[in-house]
Amino acid sequence: MDILTITGILLALFAILGGNVLEGGHMSSLVQLTAFVIVAGGTLGAVMVQTPIRTFVRAMKISSWVVFPVKLQPEEAAEKIVNWSNIARREGLLGLEAIAEEEPDEFARKGLQLLVDGSEPEVIRSILEVEIDSKEHQDTQAAKVFDGLGGYSPTIGIIGAVMGLIHVMNNLADPSKLGSGIATAFVATIYGVGFANLLFLPMANKLKSQVHAQSQFREMIVEGVISIAEGENPRNIETKLQGYYL
Known part of the structure; x- marks a missing residue:
């Protein structure tokens, strides 16, 4: 958490x-329930209009990362990669086949399988970097959904305020109804600005940082796998990978 x-x-x-x-x-x-319905419903509806359904669903799925971020353990991953390197030096790349089958991380497993298959380093890098770029793009677009929520929310709040003032103007002859209309007007503005600046925009930025961290983590794995494919010394690999988390 x-x-x-x-x-x-x-x-x-x-x-x-x-x-x-x-x-x-x-x-x-x-x-004010009325103000909340106007701001929340209007903002969500506007974002749904501009966002592809796949991106919107992905945004809802990764929203939990704000409180429960994906656990990345680069130090442990680096140690594991160095261990793979030692095995490859002793037993050859085929010695990593059993490890590849048991590797829980899907991305690392793909890299290991490419190693076992004897793919050239350039081919391995190309395949894995395409996946990194694709995943980063999808998750970044999902995070931008919250940028959209933060952008529309204040404007919808203003719409709620204007509607409240219209209600006030329609009831000038009845002073008992003026207070509720004015309250709805100002509270709608507070909701719009508050949701944007206290929730949606901070969520968007935190999600983007999470996406970047995951991409960096995968790039470390790529660098380790490529180093093994090129037959680098395990100590050199360890030193290189330390640059990703020290």
Whole structure:
């Protein structure tokens, strides 16, 4: 679990809601179902219009990375690659066949299988880098869905505010209805700006950093596999791979 994400959300809410209380405001004044429906529904609908369904579904799937990021262990992976190198020097590349079948990481398993098949280093790099680029592009596009949510949310909040003011103008003759209309107008704006800057945009940036970290991790595996294919010394491979995490 990403403690920093949880702490950041709680701190932001505490600061905003606490400031409201210090100014003499009431928590109930910030709870407006109508404003929430307008902002949440309108923002989600706008993003669904601009996003391909495959990308939208992927965005929903990786949203959990904000709190539960994919666990990457580059040091352990580097040790494993050095071990593969030692086996390859002792037994040849065919000695990695059994290890490839048992490797849990699909990307690393593909690299090992290419090694066992005797593929040239340039061919191995080309195949694996195509997969890295494709995966990074797909996940980056998914992360940008939250950029879209952050972009539309304030605008939809303004739409909610204008609708609230229209409601006020239609009821000028009835002062009892003016308060609720004005409240909806301002709360909709708060929801739009708040969702964008406290949730959607930070989520987008955190997801992008996660995608980049995963790509770096896969690039380390590629570099290790290529080094084994080229017959480099295990110590040199270890030193090279340390540059990815030290």
